[in-house]
Amino acid sequence: MRQQLLEMLMNHQGEFLSGQQISDQLNCSRTAIWKHIAELRKQGYQVEAAPKKGYRILSSPDAVTADEISIRLKTEKFGRQIVSKESVSSTQEIAHKLSHEKCEEGTLVVADEQTGARGRMGRPWQSPKGSGIWMSLILRPEIPLQRAPQLTLLTAVAVVKAIHKVTGLNAEIKWPNDILINGKKVVGILTELQAEADRINSVIIGIGMNVNLSSDELPDEIRGIATSLQIETGQAIRRADLIAAVMKEMELLYKQYLQEGFHLIKLLWESYALSLGKRIKVRTISGEFEGFAKGITDEGVLLLEDDENQIHQIYSADIEIPRS
Known part of the structure; x- marks a missing residue:
């Protein structure tokens, strides 16, 4: 219910919603609305309450709730x-x-x-x-x-x-x-x-x-x-x-x-892709390779072409793109 209330207030930002409007839409009492408003304020929302007007949201926190x-x-x-x-x-x-x-x-x-x-x-x-x-x-x-x-x-x-x-x-x-x-x-x-x-x-x-x-x-x-x-x-x-x-x-x-x-x-x-077509250095558990990043396979494996034109399939590695 608190989420529905918040959504109502956010959808009418800057406007007052009367207690009766909220009560009718959420099918709850005025007391329940007040309790949810108090919880929203604890979470950092600024909610204004005005007699005969109702409630409106003034600001909300940058929260990840x-x-x-x-x-x-x-x-x-x-x-x-x-x-x-x-x-x-x-x-x-x-x-x-x-x-x-x-x-x-x-x-x-x-x-x-x-x-x-x-x-x-x-x-x-x-x-x-x-x-x-x-x-x-x-x-x-x-x-x-x-x-x-x-x-x-x-x-x-x-x-x-x-x-x-x-x-x-x-x-x-x-x-x-x-x-x-x-x-x-x-x-x-x-x-x-x-x-x-x-x-x-x-x-x-x-x-x-x-x-x-x-x-x-x-x-x-x-x-x-x-x-x-x-x-x-x-x-x-x-x-x-x-x-x-x-x-x-x-x-x-x-x-x-x-x-x-x-x-x-x-x-x-x-x-x-940042590295595609560029010369890169690859560090794997089996050693280091250097060459050009040619793309990825249909399985998502990196393709590297070394200076002998040999293609290496890189399954797991750290890569470095040398500065030019």
């Missing part, structure tokens, strides 16, 4: 079940637990702060309070195990499209899981499986996005290689808007992917 996200969603499934926390060790940990408990596909875990998040190779991921998007989405695709890495690339495409729609910025993808703006990292994606020998039980996709960090708030060790959407646009971005946009783009691509396969995702990914 279930209420703030839900009223913006334009999806059928993704994000319709939200677990929202102020502070967690890792949204991935919570998502893994929920997945084991057989939660619905499309369940979203989002936190205002992470204290123990990790990226690829177990590297620490800074997730400060109130400044970024730290979330995990649970998928249950009926696809062969070897196709799971394609979902990382699908997610990258969806995030790039969502960033452009919300901010106007043109981001690029660095294989396999980084999104950059002007050559600096702004998003990391971590895909983890719960699987048996022959089938996928769930795919948990973690997305960490630097949204409203200032230059001074970026840790010294990454300041030269990382950025945020606020730094790039010069203005604060409402995080719930961006989460809703990512969910919409992901759901659209995911439906198409399940129906038609990876081909369209592959073409979109290559159109956003």
